[in-house]
Amino acid sequence: MRKLLLLAIAAITLSAFATLPGKLKSTGSLITFYSHTAFEDIEANNYKSIAVLNTESGDVIISVPMQSFEFEKRMMQKHFNQENFLNTAKFPKAKFIGQIQNMDSHDFTKPGELVLTIHGEMTIKGKTQPVNMEASALVKGAKIKLITAFELTLSDYGIEFSSGKTSTSIAKTIQVSASYLF
Numbered sequence: 695m696r697k698l699l700l701l702a703i704a705a706i707t708l709s710a711f712a713t714l715p716g717k718l719k720s721t722g723s724l725i726t727f728y729s730h731t732a733f734e735d736i737e738a739n740n741y742k743s744i745a746v747l748n749t750e751s752g753d754v755i756i757s758v759p760m761q762s763f764e765f766e767k768r769m770m771q772k773h774f775n776q777e778n779f780l781n782t783a784k785f786p787k788a789k790f791i792g793q794i795q796n797m798d799s800h801d802f803t804k805p806g807e808l809v810l811t812i813h814g815e816m817t818i819k820g821k822t823q824p825v826n827m828e829a830s831a832l833v834k835g836a837k838i839k840l841i842t843a844f845e846l847t848l849s850d851y852g853i854e855f856s857s858g859k860t861s862t863s864i865a866k867t868i869q870v871s872a873s874y875l876f
Contacts, residue, residue, distance in 0.1 A: 716750030716802075718838065718876040725758060725872045727846075729865040736770060736864065738763040745874040747840060749802035752794035754812055754840075756872075757787055779853065780819060788818045790825065805833050812842070818851040843871040 723743045729736040742762040746755045760782040765771040775782040792814020794800065800808050808831040816825040829842035847867045848854065855864065 716748050718747045718749065720745040720747075720874040720876055722875040723873065725763075725870065727763075728869040728871075730869075731863055731865050733863045736765070738765045738770070738774070740764070743872075743874075745840070745876075747838065747874070747876055749838070750797075752797035752800075754790070754792045754794060754814065756790040756874075758789070759787055761786060785819045788816065790814055790816045792825070792827075800831075802831065802833055802838060805835070807832050810840075816846070818846075819853065821851045823850045838876040840874045840876065841872070843869065846870055 720743075723741060723745060725740040725743050727738055740758060740763045743756060743758040745757075746753070748754075760780055761775055763771070763774060765774065774780055777783070792812045795811040795813060800810065802808070810829040810831055811826070812829055813824070813826050815822050825844065825846075827842050827844040829840055832839040832841070845867050848864070849866065
């Protein structure tokens with residue numbers, strides 16, 4: 695009787711940790727942001743974000759550790775993390791929670807490219823804004839690569855510079871591209 699009870703507890707515990715059907719976690723990622731001004735171009739890459747894609751419900755959740763952005767110049771990275779810019783000590787992560795639109799017309803089990811529209815909310819530096827993006831999902835066997843590019847207006851997230859070098863060296867709207875492998 696005791697063995698049966700232990701087996702039942704083990705089965706319940708294991709089933710609680712089982713992956714839900716259609717729920718995929720990224721195994722690789724790259725987020726790049728690019729700022730262009732007449733004064734200078736700034737680019738940074740982040741390889742440590744994590745995404746969850748539910749191919750049945752269309753839910754997309756992305757978590758970005760902000761201190762993991764890598765810049766060509768160390769001073770840019772230092773400024774990016776400071777209190778008057780992203781304040782990554784207080785706001786260590788950015789988050790996107792979204793939903794793929796028209797899920798009934800997308801089949802993630804067939805090889806090929808799916809063109810997706812994703813509506814959601816982006817939270818950066820404690821401020822949340824609606825974000826709509828176009829994305830493509832490249833399905834090859836059991837692998838899915840999700841790719842997107844969109845623009846973010848910094849002032850929407852409380853990031854503004856009205857004077858000084860920073861006000862001329864950072865674009866008001868930045869280009870963001872992201873890719874995730876599931």
